[in-house]
Amino acid sequence: MGSPSILVHADAEALTHAAAARFITRLVDVQASSRIAHVVLTGGRIAAAIYQVVAASPARSAVDWKRVDFWWGDERFLPDGDAERNETQAWDAFLSTVGVDPARVHPMPADSGQGPEKAAADYAETLAAAAGPGDRFGVPTFDILMLGVGPDGHVASLFPEQPALHEQERSVVAVHGAPKPPPTRVSLTQPALARAREVWFVVSGEDKAQAARLALSGAGELQIPAAAPKGLNRTLWLLDEAAASQIPKQIRAPRT
Numbered sequence: 001m002g003s004p005s006i007l008v009h010a011d012a013e014a015l016t017h018a019a020a021a022r023f024i025t026r027l028v029d030v031q032a033s034s035r036i037a038h039v040v041l042t043g044g045r046i047a048a049a050i051y052q053v054v055a056a057s058p059a060r061s062a063v064d065w066k067r068v069d070f071w072w073g074d075e076r077f078l079p080d081g082d083a084e085r086n087e088t089q090a091w092d093a094f095l096s097t098v099g100v101d102p103a104r105v106h107p108m109p110a111d112s113g114q115g116p117e118k119a120a121a122d123y124a125e126t127l128a129a130a131a132g133p134g135d136r137f138g139v140p141t142f143d144i145l146m147l148g149v150g151p152d153g154h155v156a157s158l159f160p161e162q163p164a165l166h167e168q169e170r171s172v173v174a175v176h177g178a179p180k181p182p183p184t185r186v187s188l189t190q191p192a193l194a195r196a197r198e199v200w201f202v203v204s205g206e207d208k209a210q211a212a213r214l215a216l217s218g219a220g221e222l223q224i225p226a227a228a229p230k231g232l233n234r235t236l237w238l239l240d241e242a243a244a245s246q247i248p249k250q251i252r253a254p255r256t
């Protein structure tokens with residue numbers, strides 16, 4: 001699995017374009033081996049910007065979008081169609097334009113009065129149904145797992161010191177009392193996040209600089225949840241200069 005690759009781009013725009021190009025290329029590579037690609041999307045501003053660049057890229061036609069399964073790392077537990085849902089954001093930014101197979105788009109359940117525990121259990125079942133014989137922990141092995149990082153070091157909806165970080169059995173959990181609104185969420189757990197061939201952290205802005213430094217310098221995952229997820233084959237930190245500004249020089253690769 002090796003050390004994370006740290007790729008620093010001049011600014012948010014350069015990061016966005018590089019990540020979008022990488023996203024398309026990775027999907028083309030996976031599809032060249034005749035596999036259905038499994039992608040885990042994240043929320044946040046930088047992810048939305050990446051999705052928009054993917055949608056606008058002429059290179060997007062190299063991907064067979066109907067043969068990509070889309071999952072989410074976390075969701076804000078809000079009613080269907082709420083503009084604050086990560087799902088809504090991804091549909092608006094690119095899923096509605098690239099020509100996906102709606103049956104392969106797997107949003108986390110919306111709040112329809114069933115409660116977040118039931119939503120988490122239902123999503124775990126959906127994941128388990130998509131897992132094949134070679135997969136582990138009841139989830140398909142993801143080809144790309146994208147993660148935004150909060151200034152507090154959270155990833156997905158795993159916030160520092162919260163009980164969800166201790167979950168070792170379930171792939172999906174309900175999250176209550178999240179410090180960032182909305183307080184009720186649904187999230188993949190750390191063992192589920194560990195089932196990706198490639199984990200990509202997408203991190204922009206100076207307010208993330210401390211979290212990035214701590215995650216990359218051996219912080220504990222209870223304090224900095226972003227310290228834990230590692231790709232089975234590859235872990236990439238895709239940052240802009242501002243977010244990378246506190247990473248010690250000895251662990252930082254030259255700017256790309």
Ligand SMILES: O=C(O)[C@H](O)[C@@H](O)[C@H](O)[C@H](O)COP(=O)(O)O
Binds near residue numbers: 042046047156
């Ligand atoms: O559910 C949420 O509240 C967001 O999705 C959040 O987890 C986001 O991914 C990170 O905070 C990074 O966001 P930015 O890219 O906007 O900095």
